[in-house]
Amino acid sequence: MMPRLAVTALSVLLSTAxxxxxxPATEHVYRIGALLIxxxxxxxxxxxxxxxxxxxxxxxxxxxxxxxxxxxxxxEDWGYDTKRAVPGFIKLAEVDRIPVxxxxxxxxxxxxxxxxEKLRAVNFNAAxxxxxxxxxGDYTFSNLNDAVVTASALADFVFDKKKLRKMVFxxxxxxxxxSNAKVFGARFKERGGQMLDEVLYIQNSSDFKSHLTxxxxxxxxxxxxxxxxxxxxxxxxxxxxxxxxxxxxxxxxGVTKVMLDLAEGAAEGFIYVDNAxxxxxxxxxxxxxxxxxxxxxxxxxPILYVATHYDAIRLIARAIELGGYSGEGIKNGLYQIRSHxxxxxxxxxxxxxxxxxxxxxxxxxxxxLVLYQE
Amino acid sequence: MFPQLxxxxxxxxxxxxxxxxxxxxxxxxxxxxxxxxxxxxxxAAYLLYLFFSIWRLPFFLALLLTVALASLLGIxxxxxxxxxxxxxxxxxxxxxxxxxxxxxxIDNLVEMIFGGDNKIIGIxxxxxxxxxxxxxxxxxxxxxxxxxxxxAVLLLNYFRLRTAPGKALRAVIISPTMARVxxxxxxxxRILAFGLxxxxxxxxxxxxxxxxxxxxxQGLPVVLVAAIAVLVGGVDTFTGAALGGLILGLAMxxxxxxxxxxxxxxxxxxxxxxxxxxxxxxxxGRALEKYEV
Numbered sequence: 001m002m003p004r005l006a007v008t009a010l011s012v013l014l015s016t017a018x019x020x021x022x023x024p025a026t027e028h029v030y031r032i033g034a035l036l037i038x039x040x041x042x043x044x045x046x047x048x049x050x051x052x053x054x055x056x057x058x059x060x061x062x063x064x065x066x067x068x069x070x071x072x073x074x075x076e077d078w079g080y081d082t083k084r085a086v087p088g089f090i091k092l093a094e095v096d097r098i099p100v101x102x103x104x105x106x107x108x109x110x111x112x113x114x115x116x117e118k119l120r121a122v123n124f125n126a127a128x129x130x131x132x133x134x135x136x137g138d139y140t141f142s143n144l145n146d147a148v149v150t151a152s153a154l155a156d157f158v159f160d161k162k163k164l165r166k167m168v169f170x171x172x173x174x175x176x177x178x179s180n181a182k183v184f185g186a187r188f189k190e191r192g193g194q195m196l197d198e199v200l201y202i203q204n205s206s207d208f209k210s211h212l213t214x215x216x217x218x219x220x221x222x223x224x225x226x227x228x229x230x231x232x233x234x235x236x237x238x239x240x241x242x243x244x245x246x247x248x249x250x251x252x253x254g255v256t257k258v259m260l261d262l263a264e265g266a267a268e269g270f271i272y273v274d275n276a277x278x279x280x281x282x283x284x285x286x287x288x289x290x291x292x293x294x295x296x297x298x299x300x301x302p303i304l305y306v307a308t309h310y311d312a313i314r315l316i317a318r319a320i321e322l323g324g325y326s327g328e329g330i331k332n333g334l335y336q337i338r339s340h341x342x343x344x345x346x347x348x349x350x351x352x353x354x355x356x357x358x359x360x361x362x363x364x365x366x367x368x369l370v371l372y373q374e
Numbered sequence: 375m376f377p378q379l380x381x382x383x384x385x386x387x388x389x390x391x392x393x394x395x396x397x398x399x400x401x402x403x404x405x406x407x408x409x410x411x412x413x414x415x416x417x418a419a420y421l422l423y424l425f426f427s428i429w430r431l432p433f434f435l436a437l438l439l440t441v442a443l444a445s446l447l448g449i450x451x452x453x454x455x456x457x458x459x460x461x462x463x464x465x466x467x468x469x470x471x472x473x474x475x476x477x478x479x480i481d482n483l484v485e486m487i488f489g490g491d492n493k494i495i496g497i498x499x500x501x502x503x504x505x506x507x508x509x510x511x512x513x514x515x516x517x518x519x520x521x522x523x524x525x526a527v528l529l530l531n532y533f534r535l536r537t538a539p540g541k542a543l544r545a546v547i548i549s550p551t552m553a554r555v556x557x558x559x560x561x562x563x564r565i566l567a568f569g570l571x572x573x574x575x576x577x578x579x580x581x582x583x584x585x586x587x588x589x590x591x592q593g594l595p596v597v598l599v600a601a602i603a604v605l606v607g608g609v610d611t612f613t614g615a616a617l618g619g620l621i622l623g624l625a626m627x628x629x630x631x632x633x634x635x636x637x638x639x640x641x642x643x644x645x646x647x648x649x650x651x652x653x654x655x656x657x658x659g660r661a662l663e664k665y666e667v
């Protein structure tokens with residue numbers, strides 16, 4: 001009897017805690033949502049994204065906030081699982097009543113987009129590059145180049161600079177991989193190249209040998225590999241074991257320290273397209289200062305997502321100044337932004353809520369990520 | 375392409391064969407669908423990482439400790455979870471749910487302790503270099519893994535055919551009722567099965583971790599494949615379980631000769647469905663007592 005009573009009482013208490021209404025938004029802060037990868041295999045991305053977010057929040061708050069109110073970030077973990085991303089967004093936008101959420105992951109951003117329209121909360125993509133995101137809705141924005149820009153640039157580079165004509169595309173079987181495959185393939189064929197095969201894998205696999213056997217059988221001059229850093233690292237290592245001699249290309253999203261560690265030397269010579277992001281900060285003194293500050297704090301160079309997430313907070317701050325702290329206000333404010341000087345460059349959103357920024361080719365040389373030079 | 379796919383299938387199949395054998399041992403002796411076998415597999419990889427990569431113990435000592443502790447974990451799951459439930463008259467369904475809960479709990483505990491990122495066992499690049507053998511490329515590590523799998527199967531076969539505990543195990547698998555009648559201690563045989571089966575899971579985990587690296591949450595997919603291999607081969611035969619694993623490995627690799635590799639996992643389930651619809655006891659299985667779930 002007693003244990004049963006205790007279990008019942010505990011269940012009621014727990015349910016009350018779970019179902020209790022959320023604390024109302026405080027009057028003295030603006031709360032910004034962030035859907036980040038805080039667990040699982042891609043956790044490293046979430047950590048660096050959060051660093052970019054926190055750096056920007058520090059800067060916004062140090063300057064007195066926006067309209068006298070400081071920023072507070074509320075994070076939900078989606079663990080790089082789209083099934084968790086949508087409920088995470090709904091929880092932030094509807095339950096916590098936060099009018100803007102920083103998101104990422106092409107599948108997640110696209111799955112969230114209809115909810116963003118319905119709830120009138122801004123879906124601010126700072127990490128995904130599917131070409132379909134620009135058509136996802138009025139409340140969806142991106143502050144980095146999408147596949148339309150990067151995959152096309154890569155196709156032109158492969159054709160013009162590397163003079164390769166026979167390629168295979170190997171990617172994860174997600175919106176991110178498929179979108180890049182579609183854009184690259186179309187552009188490469190338009191230029192006169194030949195796509196020998198398109199090989200897909202389920203993300204988070206460990207063994208890619210059967211996929212790589214198929215790649216090898218096509219005998220390509222080059223392979224474009226699109227996936228997360230952990231998958232890219234493993235693929236490159238196993239490709240080397242199988243003796244695949246083709247030149248490997250990819251995109252910056254899959255190039256991190258994790259990729260280099262997992263590749264165990266096999267990433268040497270890997271060429272990838274990136275937004276024009278210089279980990280050293282480039283020529284702009286403000287950006288150099290940001291890069292140095294990040295390096296001093298975290299003992300490593302910043303990656304692209306640090307910059308996009310830093311810019312995301314600064315852009316949202318500007319949008320609130322222009323349009324007010326509501327979903328519709330932030331949306332309208334973002335569309336009004338002209339030539340915002342961000343870490344990634346000069347940002348203006350087009351009518352689709354997308355941006356077009358310069359791109360660069362980079363490579364892995366002596367275990368380091370450097371600008372590609374002929 | 376075909377020779378390389380065949381080679382890949384043999385290597386992967388040997389890995390599944392070991393896993394399936396361990397699962398079959400445990401299922402045969404206890405009739406428990408031991409989903410938590412996946413957590414033993416996952417823990418083994420992290421134990422090797424702890425002993426070899428963090429504590430820097432010699433590799434073979436780290437391996438021995440890993441297998442021993444993984445065995446112990448399997449036995450503890452039997453003694454602390456399944457046996458108490460069965461003593462209280464729990465249904466098979468309840469035991470299955472407890473097994474799933476154990477898997478999830480242990481997986482999350484491991485992730486809390488070691489983090490969610492990918493890990494590798496830095497055993498040296500020499501072992502992982504490709505060796506071209508005509509149209510096929512193996513790595514030294516793959517050849518070692520293949521040899522280890524064959525050796526484990528042969529040792530296990532010797533054990534069950536030539537030793538008294540092995541014969542007792544076979545008796546319990548064939549008929550627990552008759553085994554009890556002739557005086558075999560079912561409880562001790564179950565402990566033996568859980569210990570041995572978990573040791574086999576640990577060996578598979580080490581093979582995979584050293585070759586491919588590892589991350590949290592890998593236990594469930596692996597135990598599902600082991601279960602499929604056992605169902606395909608036959609739930610009550612060791613030969614069947616091992617061959618089931620081999621057949622799966624070959625099917626998942628050779629199948630992509632004609633279909634996209636993204637359908638590999640679907641192929642495994644497809645093979646299972648075809649086999650159990652045609653022969654519910656598996657390719658080499660005999661008729662079993664009816665079970666309720």
